[in-house]
Amino acid sequence: MREVEATGQTVEEAIESALSQLKITKEDAEINIIDQGKKSLFGLFGGRPAIVQVKKAIDPVKEAQDFLLSVAREMGVEPTIEVKKNGRDIEFQLSGEKMALLIGKRGQTLNALQHLTQLAANRTSEQFLNIVLDAENYRARRKQTLTTLAQRLAEKALRTNRSVSLEPMPSYERKVIHTALVESTTVDTFSEGREPNRYIVISPK
Structure with missing residues (x-):
């Protein structure tokens, strides 16, 4: 249950009733006061109860984290997730046993999980969130591998005087290649x- 409508003699009483039904605190709630209510005259007539609509506030990062955990468990992995937030950039650092299962060949599984986790986060978020998944410092190691690859293929392009195409990559990995060669005076990089x-x-060039 995510939303209830409750009544009370006062607004606060109605809110407390709704929070109790939802089993959440005020900090985790979105509250809409439908009717402030009215005290009865001498406690006999003319009064009406306060009415509020309260729903459980959705934390898109928590939703994404829960989604990721459920998928990982289906894969037989029980990771610990450390969440780092920097504005709209959210990084999930995964650690624990069987991390190789979550990373996959050349990070393909990790990239797929990242894509799905980002979809889960932005399904409920009011602003776009950029989700990055990392496991056992894989991203840093992959960045070093890609930087070395960029330099090696740039040398090949110059040696053969022909363009060299890389395998398809997610955008942030392509950015690593572009960045590695951005100051080169001998080669250009572009995406297709x-x-x-x-x-x-x-x-x-």
Whole structure:
């Protein structure tokens, strides 16, 4: 149950009744006062109860975290999740046993989980949230691998004097490649294709 309508002799009494039914605190509630109510004259007539509508406030980050945990458990993994917030950028740091299952080959499983978790978060969020999943510092290790790959393929493009196309990557991985070569005076980088098959091309200048 996420929403109730309650009555009371006062607004506060009606709110307390609704909170009790929802089993939440005032901090976790969205409250809409429908009727302030009116005291009866001499306690006999002319009065009416206060009416409020109270619903459980939805925390999109908590919703996303619960979703991720449920999917991980279906995969036989029970991760610990540390949440780091920086404005609309949310990072979930996963740790525990069997992290390799959540990362997958070249991070494909982690990327898929990240995409689904972001969808879960933005389903209830009023503003777009950018969700990043990391497990056992995989992102930093992948960034180093991609930076090395960018330099190596740039050298290949120059050596053969031909453009080199990389495999499809998510946008933040393509950004690593672009950043690694952004100051190059010998090659250009640009993206081609459509998501989720968008890829980078490294081309001699």
